[in-house]
Amino acid sequence: MTLRELVLARPRLAHVFARDAHDRYVEPAWCSRRLFEVEWFVGVAHDPAAGSGQIVRSARLAGLKVTQADIAPIRRTAHSIDFFADETERDNVISNPPYGRLREFAEHALAHTRKRVALLVPLARLNAAGAWLRSTPLRRVWLLTPRPSIPPHSVILAGEKPQGGRVDFCWLVWEQGFAGAPELRWLHRDGTTP
Numbered sequence: 001m002t003l004r005e006l007v008l009a010r011p012r013l014a015h016v017f018a019r020d021a022h023d024r025y026v027e028p029a030w031c032s033r034r035l036f037e038v039e040w041f042v043g044v045a046h047d048p049a050a051g052s053g054q055i056v057r058s059a060r061l062a063g064l065k066v067t068q069a070d071i072a073p074i075r076r077t078a079h080s081i082d083f084f085a086d087e088t089e090r091d092n093v094i095s096n097p098p099y100g101r102l103r104e105f106a107e108h109a110l111a112h113t114r115k116r117v118a119l120l121v122p123l124a125r126l127n128a129a130g131a132w133l134r135s136t137p138l139r140r141v142w143l144l145t146p147r148p149s150i151p152p153h154s155v156i157l158a159g160e161k162p163q164g165g166r167v168d169f170c171w172l173v174w175e176q177g178f179a180g181a182p183e184l185r186w187l188h189r190d191g192t193t194p
Contacts, residue, residue, distance in 0.1 A: 026052050027096055027120055027169075028148050030189045035094075035142065035171050036062035038187065041116055043091025048083035048109075055094055055120075084108055096120040103132055106172070110136060116175050123168035137178040142171040142187040 032055045045059045050068035056077075059066045067090075069081035084104065093113050097105040102125055109117040116139075123143065126133070147168055171187065 027054055028189075029054055029058060031120060031144060031148055031169070031171075032058035032094070033061065034187050034189065034191065035118060036064070037191070038142070038185075039116075039118065039140075039171075039173055041092045041094070041118075043115060045092045045094050046090040047095045048081065048086065048093060049095045049097050049105075050078040051096065053078070055096065059094065087112060089114060092116045092118070094118045099125065103129065106136070106174070107132075110174060110176075114176060116173065118171055118173045120169060120171055123170045126170070126172075133172075137174050137176060138172060138182040139175040139178045140171075140173040140183045140185060142173065142185050144169045144171070145186055145188050148189075 036058055041059075041064060043065075044067060045064045046067045046069070047055045047059075048069050050056055050070045051074065053068065056066050056068045067079075068077065069079040069083065069086070071080070071082050073080050090109075090113050092115050093109040094117075095105075095109075097119050099122055102119070102121055106117065106119060109119070126141070147166070
């Protein structure tokens with residue numbers, strides 16, 4: 001057997017999911033739980049793309065008051081609000097945004113947030129975002145380890161327990177008024193230093 005045949009015959013341990021039509025992807029609870037263990041948010045936390053509510057639950061467990069919305073809510077406790085049309089001033093915005101509109105989402109959040117913005121994004125998006133990110137008050141980048149599996153909401157509804165994600169993710173944390181180079185840190189699922 002050739003090397004190529006061996007590689008192709010090796011079982012893949014990572015999931016590959018079809019793109020969700022509504023950009024609804026569900027992160028494991030540890031992603032937001034760990035964020036709230038290392039970052040402080042003063043005031044009310046708002047998730048404008050609340051989806052299944054993982055971030056909302058973690059924020060509440062961290063002792064924060066939380067508001068939530070979604071353009072097409074799947075939970076009765078979330079308000080039906082188009083984030084891009086919402087001009088409400090917020091203390092903090094913390095969200096797993098639609099990845100295809102990352103820049104627009106971040107800029108809108110920063111324009112309507114008094115304190116902090118934290119967005120969970122695929123790490124690969126940062127390569128193309130360098131120019132506009134440099135003009136923002138980006139304070140920290142938290143690389144998530146091990147790589148989380150963040151499947152479409154429909155996969156979770158079907159009862160699947162995904163493991164072995166193929167995409168690297170990070171939290172981008174902006175702080176209003178911050179000037180300087182952002183810090184790069186690692187956020188391990190179990191709270192250990194990688």
